[in-house]
Amino acid sequence: MARYGMMIDTRKCVGCYACRVSCQMQNELPVEESFIHFYEKETGVFPNVKNEIIPVQCQHCEDAPCVSVCPTKATYTTEDGIVLVDEDKCIGCKYCMVACTYGARTQSHKTGVVEKCRFCAELVKEGKQPACVSTCISNARIFGDLDDPNSDVSKAIVKYNAKPLRPDLGKSKIYYVR
Amino acid sequence: MIWGTIIAAYLFLAGLSAGAYLTSSYVARKYPEAKAVRITGRIISPVLMAIGLLLLILDAEAGLKHPLRFIYLFTNFNSVMTIGTYFISFFMLAAAYTALMEILKKETNKYVEYAGMLFAVATAIYTGFLIGVVAAVPIWNTAILPILFVVSAMSTGIAGTMLVASFYDSKAVHRMLGVKKIHLGLLSAEVFLIFTMFLVTSYSNESAAESVATLVSGEYSTIFWIGLILVGLVLPIAVESFELYNDKKMKETEAGIMMAAAGQGGIAGTLVTESSVLVGGFILRFLLLAAAVPVPFL
Numbered sequence: 001m002a003r004y005g006m007m008i009d010t011r012k013c014v015g016c017y018a019c020r021v022s023c024q025m026q027n028e029l030p031v032e033e034s035f036i037h038f039y040e041k042e043t044g045v046f047p048n049v050k051n052e053i054i055p056v057q058c059q060h061c062e063d064a065p066c067v068s069v070c071p072t073k074a075t076y077t078t079e080d081g082i083v084l085v086d087e088d089k090c091i092g093c094k095y096c097m098v099a100c101t102y103g104a105r106t107q108s109h110k111t112g113v114v115e116k117c118r119f120c121a122e123l124v125k126e127g128k129q130p131a132c133v134s135t136c137i138s139n140a141r142i143f144g145d146l147d148d149p150n151s152d153v154s155k156a157i158v159k160y161n162a163k164p165l166r167p168d169l170g171k172s173k174i175y176y177v178r
Numbered sequence: 179m180i181w182g183t184i185i186a187a188y189l190f191l192a193g194l195s196a197g198a199y200l201t202s203s204y205v206a207r208k209y210p211e212a213k214a215v216r217i218t219g220r221i222i223s224p225v226l227m228a229i230g231l232l233l234l235i236l237d238a239e240a241g242l243k244h245p246l247r248f249i250y251l252f253t254n255f256n257s258v259m260t261i262g263t264y265f266i267s268f269f270m271l272a273a274a275y276t277a278l279m280e281i282l283k284k285e286t287n288k289y290v291e292y293a294g295m296l297f298a299v300a301t302a303i304y305t306g307f308l309i310g311v312v313a314a315v316p317i318w319n320t321a322i323l324p325i326l327f328v329v330s331a332m333s334t335g336i337a338g339t340m341l342v343a344s345f346y347d348s349k350a351v352h353r354m355l356g357v358k359k360i361h362l363g364l365l366s367a368e369v370f371l372i373f374t375m376f377l378v379t380s381y382s383n384e385s386a387a388e389s390v391a392t393l394v395s396g397e398y399s400t401i402f403w404i405g406l407i408l409v410g411l412v413l414p415i416a417v418e419s420f421e422l423y424n425d426k427k428m429k430e431t432e433a434g435i436m437m438a439a440a441g442q443g444g445i446a447g448t449l450v451t452e453s454s455v456l457v458g459g460f461i462l463r464f465l466l467l468a469a470a471v472p473v474p475f476l
Contacts, residue, residue, distance in 0.1 A: 069257050071263065098181055099312050
């Protein structure tokens with residue numbers, strides 16, 4: 001049993017959207033729907049300013065509010081710590097969308113089901129990397145088992161002192177270098 | 179807005195329905211002669227709830243396409259929505275039974291009515307807890323919001339019942355001073371709760387402060403001040419106070435006593451007050467959904 005997580009190095013991200021496109025391909029999403037959203041944040045005072053590009057998707061929280069509010073148990077956490085949506089149970093009430101801290105969920109126009117990043121669970125099962133990770137042109141994304149201290153992701157998190165976006169708001173599992 | 183006008187209407191109708199049920203139960207005991215009011219409350223209650231539930235089903239698109247999925251709504255006891263589904267189901271059963279007995283002119287089983295009253299309160303509270311437990315939206319995530327929703331549910335319940343009943347029996351509506359006094363109390367409490375909520379949350383949280391700002395001075399300020407505060411609260415408070423004051427005066431003069439005995443006074447006041455309370459009740463829920471500012475995560 002693993003506890004899958006990811007690290008995103010925003011210093012390496014060039015905002016090329018390749019991860020978003022590969023995610024859309026992998027999940028057969030229409031152009032206007034995506035599981036990865038891009039945010040830009042400017043900090044500092046001129047001339048010492050920093051502009052960050054921050055890709056945000058489902059953070060696969062261990063104490064995910066979407067899992068607890070979902071009235072039909074359509075949203076659930078796998079043994080490997082991946083938060084998934086059972087499409088045959090979702091009624092599209094959008095309670096999860098309201099409860100998600102990261103605005104990571106989108107409702108499918110076609111089915112009305114609310115979907116989100118699945119850490120490419122079917123690829124991971126085969127020992128492969130999620131589409132966004134293998135596509136990233138600058139290796140800004142590292143995926144792996146957070147419980148294994150020797151995994152690339154665990155080592156990178158320690159090395160770069162990566163932190164979740166809002167550790168005070170919940171136990172999310174995507175760590176950011178900023 | 180993830181949850182928009184449809185959900186606002188549903189929250190409003192659920193509260194209104196619960197309030198109407200409680201109003202009729204109260205009137206049945208306190209004013210047994212006011213049959214029109216009692217019957218009205220008992221009949222509109224399940225009808226309004228049913229309309230609300232239909233709206234909810236319409237909004238849940240995936241469920242609309244696969245209706246059997248709604249059965250899963252009863253499964254997650256960690257979710258306020260599941261708990262609410264139980265509350266509404268029990269309330270709906272009791273309200274439909276009470277309405278049916280009223281139509282058949284049969285005696286209502288009082289234990290079923292007690293259960294109905296209990297689940298009416300639960301339903302009204304639930305509409306507040308539904309959004310009150312959402313930690314991602316600080317303006318909702320306050321202990322005062324469920325209380326505000328309950329007070330508003332009772333107030334709109336009284337208004338809805340009185341409005342419909344006044345078409346059948348305007349005299350009875352006028353005679354129920356006790357209900358008018360309760361209504362005035364509820365409306366005043368609502369004003370107090372709204373401003374307490376706004377003041378305290380905007381000091382405790384930046385996102386909540388932003389929400390409050392969009393309401394009192396930003397995007398939604400016109401509809402907030404004119405729709406909710408002026409039409410929904412101040413106007414009915416003024417009319418109700420005036421009517422209660424007038425009534426007190428009427429008892430002091432002989433002509434007044436005669437007029438009161440004859441059951442004079444049109445239904446204009448009732449129509450204005452009660453419709454504006456209903457308008458305000460809907461606007462309150464709509465604004466709270468519209469002004470949801472989530473916590474920043476970047």
